[in-house]
Amino acid sequence: MAYTADYSNFEFGDAFRGAFEGKRVLITGSGKDGGIGQSLALAAAANGAAVVGVHFHSSYRDGFDLVTAIRAKGVKAFALQADVTSMSDLWASRSYVIEQMEGKGPDIIVCNSGLTEGGYRFGRALPKIDGESRAERRARVRQSFISDLNESRMVLDTKIVGFVSMTHMWAGEAIYHEQPLQMIYISSMQAIEPGIAVPGYVVANWAVLRLPEVLRVNLGRSANLVNASCLMLPFIRTSMTQDYAENPKVFGRWQPRMLETHEAARSVTQLLMQPSEELDLGNFKLNVGGTKEDIELAWSRVRLEVEEDKLNWGP
Numbered sequence: 001m002a003y004t005a006d007y008s009n010f011e012f013g014d015a016f017r018g019a020f021e022g023k024r025v026l027i028t029g030s031g032k033d034g035g036i037g038q039s040l041a042l043a044a045a046a047n048g049a050a051v052v053g054v055h056f057h058s059s060y061r062d063g064f065d066l067v068t069a070i071r072a073k074g075v076k077a078f079a080l081q082a083d084v085t086s087m088s089d090l091w092a093s094r095s096y097v098i099e100q101m102e103g104k105g106p107d108i109i110v111c112n113s114g115l116t117e118g119g120y121r122f123g124r125a126l127p128k129i130d131g132e133s134r135a136e137r138r139a140r141v142r143q144s145f146i147s148d149l150n151e152s153r154m155v156l157d158t159k160i161v162g163f164v165s166m167t168h169m170w171a172g173e174a175i176y177h178e179q180p181l182q183m184i185y186i187s188s189m190q191a192i193e194p195g196i197a198v199p200g201y202v203v204a205n206w207a208v209l210r211l212p213e214v215l216r217v218n219l220g221r222s223a224n225l226v227n228a229s230c231l232m233l234p235f236i237r238t239s240m241t242q243d244y245a246e247n248p249k250v251f252g253r254w255q256p257r258m259l260e261t262h263e264a265a266r267s268v269t270q271l272l273m274q275p276s277e278e279l280d281l282g283n284f285k286l287n288v289g290g291t292k293e294d295i296e297l298a299w300s301r302v303r304l305e306v307e308e309d310k311l312n313w314g315p
Contacts, residue, residue, distance in 0.1 A: 003065035009262035010042040019272035021048030023107040031056025031063030037112040039261035051076040084162030105173045111163045112186040117151040119197035152200025159204035175222045183228040227280040255288035
């Protein structure tokens with residue numbers, strides 16, 4: 001069974017139930033065991049959600065096991081397999097989601113993606129290998145170039161195309177049926193504090209930060225029906241980051257240790273207890289302070305401001 005989470009870690013108590021209680025929640029990228037998406041699905045289920053949609057693309061075994069675990073706790077849950085970058089695949093999932101949510105669309109959609117790059121130095125050539133011919137080096141550099149860009153493209157497609165597609169489809173549903181919707185986009189602190197070796201991940205997460213404002217402008221008078229905000233999360237221990245969990249060079253300048261998924265989910269749940277209109281259009285960063293033994297978590301609101309300087313570079 002590909003499910004290792006401790007459900008009790010996600011039962012945050014009555015004080016936290018206001019975030020999800022009685023709501024229909026859909027979370028993309030929530031199938032992978034030990035991932036951020038899974039933790040948010042468990043947080044919703046363990047804190048009063050009426051129904052939880054567990055979306056995945058390839059992690060179907062983990063996803064079905066998560067649905068089984070949630071149902072075992074008496075909470076309605078369903079699995080949804082779809083490629084969010086495929087328009088036909090995504091559109092085909094629409095009626096199924098509404099059916100599983102008893103004829104209504106989601107109240108909350110969390111757009112999450114568990115993808116990142118394996119790591120490569122953007123814009124830097126591969127080091128030479130002693131005894132390697134020029135022809136072999138060219139072949140190795142070309143293959144590395146193709147592989148690296150394919151990784152970046154997958155991250156960009158999923159994080160940008162996928163998030164835009166989910167927003168376009170479900171915001172349209174919400175407005176047509178006059179049903180309020182809250183969109184939550186999972187970004188990363190690396191969007192504003194770039195780390196090395198993950199260029200596609202950094203660029204994609206920066207682009208995500210503009211989605212709430214883009215949505216508001218396009219909705220016009222209907223903007224009051226759809227609230228949207230971005231969450232910039234710190235380093236969290238998942239299957240992708242496990243190998244770096246004890247390496248302070250990777251994350252040491254940002255936080256004393258990696259967060260566990262239930263710690264991050266608790267903080268997200270706490271933030272979502274705020275009225276949706278107060279979160280609307282906000283970019284919220286989860287800050288990690290304190291020590292390894294005594295972690296301190298606090299949210300801050302990040303404002304993206306553009307400054308324009310006049311230039312006297314005329315002819």
